[in-house]
Amino acid sequence: MLDGLTHLAGAFATFANAATLLNVIWATLIGIVIGALPGLTATMGVALLTTLTYKMAPEQALLVLISVYVGAIYGGSRSAILLNIPGTPANAATTLDGFPLARKGLAGEAMGLATSASVVGTMIGVLFLAAIAPLLAEFALSFGSYEYFWLAIFGVVIAGHMTSFEDALKGWIAGFLGLLVAMIGQEGIHAVDRFSFGTAELSGGIGLIPALVGAFGLAEVMAVMKGRAAEMATKAVDRVVPSLRTMWHYKRTIARSGLIGTIVGIIPGVGEDIGAWISYAAARRASKEQELFGKGSKEGLIAAETGNNAAIPGALIPALTLAIPGSAPAAVLLAAMFIHGIRPGPLIMIEAPDFVFQVVWMVVLATIAMGILGIALTRPLLTILRVPRERLMPIVFVLCVIGPYAITQRLFDVYVMVFFGLLGFALREMKYPMAPLVLGIILGDILDKNLRRALVLADGDLTPFFTRPISAVLWITTLLIILFALPPVRRAATRLMRWDAAP
């Protein structure tokens, strides 16, 4: 415990300087603007800034990226409230009550509540980050190849299920396609080319950042241009300073949403958007004013905005301790950490114990900046939202081209971006979630190496895969998720529960 506090204090010292202050402010501001603009998502923002911070010192670069991440998830609430268009997928649940509030002339109050809910949500998540990450890292030290194999399968299955509740099959298809994408290029044990068809570029594999910029950048541009043009709900803005009394009134909702958001964030690949939806659904179920939900409920707005921001620190927990991202933007952060020579994973608390706490401070600093900037810059941000999409989207796409190229200086990566943009758009139109695909691309290598290593260790015997305790927990959970996604099983289970509940 005392050890943790020493590291926490040590980590703070790293950031007690003017450069930090400057970086937090500009990066959070850029994040808010990126989030607020439909067509620019948090994932895309973090990916773009990864290229721009390439030359910075590692801790400052990651500070910038985390600030953009926090800012963007919050910034998306602006367009959700004012335009009825979620600025990032994470703010989809915010539109349900945010936009009706704006229609009633309460846009300012809605924005103020969204700001304070986001601040509190991130802070709840960060407490868990500081408390859980060191423990999880220690626990993960006991993972062997068998466990990592199951973790990869579990990650894809649960992400596929949770990002596509209505239709888990499509989530799983996206996830397994992602795993297959990771098979392209030289494999990690014998350096044999797979699916490269004799081209040097493909044998280097598919880069995560070009694929992400395509799936979250170009696909988003296409979706924005295909949809109807947005209309601002209101021109006048009432007071934006959040009412603390309202926040206190909904303290239970806030605590519940913060907890749900964090837990959802921790689940591999399942990020802010699902955190917001589940928090929203839970708030509605428990609410005394259920009839207001969807018609301008402040409680609903607070639940969604607390839930999505709490998922940010949540998503960082597995990224830091297992090198498995909890969300799509966290996947980019993970890639950025590797670029800057930081090796997240179970050894992080041994190799760089300060780093986890540095991340804690990064999130805290970004959250403070987000709260202040969000309230102070309400009116300038309104002007940005008035820029028509026809003028904004070409610039966004130019950035989509620069981002992937800047890291490797290969035109091939620009083509990869275009390919994944077109594929991602087609899949999205057919209701396939993107997050499991991204997670699959990261988990593919883990799956490939660990399955083969485990088979060598056991000499082809499959029993250890099922009998080792942690493996058993993982495969049984995976199996249960698959079973419960099958409609007949789910119906039978519901019937059984009702039968139990009957007097």
Added chain:
Amino acid sequence: MQTRPLARADLVTGVVLVIFGLWVLAESYGMPRLEERRINPWTVPGLVPGMLGVVVALLGGVLALRSLFAGALRARSGLGADDVAEARASMRRLFLCTGLCVVYAVLLVGRIPFWFATGLFVFVFIAAFEWHPQDDRRASVRKLAVAAVIAIVSMVVIPYAFDQLFLVRLP
């Protein structure tokens, strides 16, 4: 069984996935086994991709079967006249946007100077989307002028910012 809106698309995707999965399996089967290097047979490179190919083919098969039960082969319900007009307009916007983006990223970037490609792309994109057949001469000229100004600003500012401030190389 109710008709799912995407049943037909699902049927096609399912069949494509089955074929793709089987192709992956065949490719993986044909991958080098490295017997000459005497590697442990459990570490052959084709093992995991082959397994994934089987899983994708299975999931694709389930998707295709499910869409058949959901009425993939039944006639589609018609759309209202307003919906048809909006659907057509949105498809037109989509194809225009996709076409311009692909031409810029695949054909222009890397072949002509980046600043010029960018300026051209931004100008054409804005002009194409803001142009309206009902506009009078003055409105059209004004729209073109706005597009030109944004294009010129972006072809100067973007390369400068990335090249000089962020020290990032451009295509």
